[in-house]
Amino acid sequence: MEDNVYKIDKNFELSQMNQKTKPNYLLINITFLLVIVSILQQFSFFNSYYSVIRNVIYLIGFLAVILAIRHFFKIKIDNFTRYFLFLFLSFQVLSLIGILFGNSINNIGTLYLPISISFFIYMIALVIYKNSNVKVYNILIIIYATLILLLTINIFNTYFGEIFISSQYVYAQKNSKGPMIVFSILFGIFLILNLKSKILKIFFLFSIVFEFLVLNLIRNRSGLVALYFAIFILILKSLKIKRISSILKLTIVILSILLFAIFASDLVTSIISSAIEVFIKNYNINDLSNLSAGRLEFYAQALSVFANNPIVGTLGIQNYYVDNAFLLVLANYGLIGAIFYIPFILFVLYTIIINLRKNSIKDLRFYVSLAWLTALTISIFEGLPPFGPGTTYIIAWILLPLIISKNWEKRMRI
Numbered sequence: 001m002e003d004n005v006y007k008i009d010k011n012f013e014l015s016q017m018n019q020k021t022k023p024n025y026l027l028i029n030i031t032f033l034l035v036i037v038s039i040l041q042q043f044s045f046f047n048s049y050y051s052v053i054r055n056v057i058y059l060i061g062f063l064a065v066i067l068a069i070r071h072f073f074k075i076k077i078d079n080f081t082r083y084f085l086f087l088f089l090s091f092q093v094l095s096l097i098g099i100l101f102g103n104s105i106n107n108i109g110t111l112y113l114p115i116s117i118s119f120f121i122y123m124i125a126l127v128i129y130k131n132s133n134v135k136v137y138n139i140l141i142i143i144y145a146t147l148i149l150l151l152t153i154n155i156f157n158t159y160f161g162e163i164f165i166s167s168q169y170v171y172a173q174k175n176s177k178g179p180m181i182v183f184s185i186l187f188g189i190f191l192i193l194n195l196k197s198k199i200l201k202i203f204f205l206f207s208i209v210f211e212f213l214v215l216n217l218i219r220n221r222s223g224l225v226a227l228y229f230a231i232f233i234l235i236l237k238s239l240k241i242k243r244i245s246s247i248l249k250l251t252i253v254i255l256s257i258l259l260f261a262i263f264a265s266d267l268v269t270s271i272i273s274s275a276i277e278v279f280i281k282n283y284n285i286n287d288l289s290n291l292s293a294g295r296l297e298f299y300a301q302a303l304s305v306f307a308n309n310p311i312v313g314t315l316g317i318q319n320y321y322v323d324n325a326f327l328l329v330l331a332n333y334g335l336i337g338a339i340f341y342i343p344f345i346l347f348v349l350y351t352i353i354i355n356l357r358k359n360s361i362k363d364l365r366f367y368v369s370l371a372w373l374t375a376l377t378i379s380i381f382e383g384l385p386p387f388g389p390g391t392t393y394i395i396a397w398i399l400l401p402l403i404i405s406k407n408w409e410k411r412m413r414i
Helices: 025-040 044-072 079-100 112-130 134-159 174-194 198-217 221-240 246-263 267-280 295-308 325-358 364-378 394-399
Strands: none
Touching: 025 044, 025 112, 025 134, 025 394, 044 112, 044 134, 079 112, 079 325, 112 394, 134 174, 134 198, 134 364, 134 394, 174 198, 174 221, 174 364, 174 394, 198 221, 221 364, 295 325, 325 364, 364 394
16 A cells, blocks of 8 residues: 555644653554454354354453553553543452352453453553554554454345345344444544545445445344434534535535435335335334334343442442443442443543544544444443453444543644
8 A cells, every 4th residue: 555545634633642752552553453363253254163252352451451561551651541540440340249249250341341351452452652653543444444344244145145124133133243343334434534545435335335234134223323423413513614525525425325316216115115124014103112222122031130339339239230231330340430430431422522523524533433423322221331341342432532632732633
């Protein structure tokens, strides 16, 4: 790939990154490998080796942590990182208390492992951010978007083979793969707006269309809601810009023509019907509990569990799961857990809002903020986001330092 494909604006500066410090390429390469292997693990032809690959991921992650930890305590730590460290330690203590009250060490709480893994990934990401340059992130985004496209092709070929909306969920891992596809779509838009290569623009345009198709086929409803919300924010941001790029203008014109053609043809009924079927097929629209896949009943049960133990919940002893991150915290860790958890989420949300307002639609930080906005949106419908499940949100944690820092004053684009 030619350098001018992801050439950086000559006026671009990274004031937070130490320009005199040589990037830690060993840590960067190991982290890239961690991302690549975590995605490859999701391919169907590696199902027989899932446990082996998972152990390889743990090993790579451990090596990255060892390399990062000696630098972590040498860099200037911001308030967000201090609080994240506090959150991490708080849930260690809560899990330890759960063990003392009879919980098995092999069953130490719903959020213990996801928060721990997320913290260590963020620690690695922060060290890379402090000792890196923007080209590292450009390459990472291109690799991630390309691999997720290959993953969606694998999902389509393995579980579908043709375009249809099934009455049953064909792909069981839809809620863990859906957010990854959403991230790839958002980063694909960023790449189309910034890449200089027309061939790569076309490639990622195809990627976005195909990934959106697969996202509908697997019926990842929470991911679709989050994506629609992100696109809505992107459109609002675009309309506020006085000088919209020619690419964006062209995109708006094309979409307008397509929308006119759709609504002026017989295709409108089937297209709208298919879009609606993704959300309601095989559900009773007159029964909110059924339409929410039983979530409302589980929400009520979670509140009942919380009411029985309002201070500390079940302490993770029961590993109570519910499809809502806030209710999951309340049920498992009570008010104490919520007191630790809520400020962290509010801090991230505040950071998202600030970055969406001040950064342009060609700035990577805008799309990192959109990715995090989708993660928080999905957490309304799922219990583990943005900390899990597994490595679903690894790319979000690696990119998080880009929007946390207050010192990136120039535009961040390719």
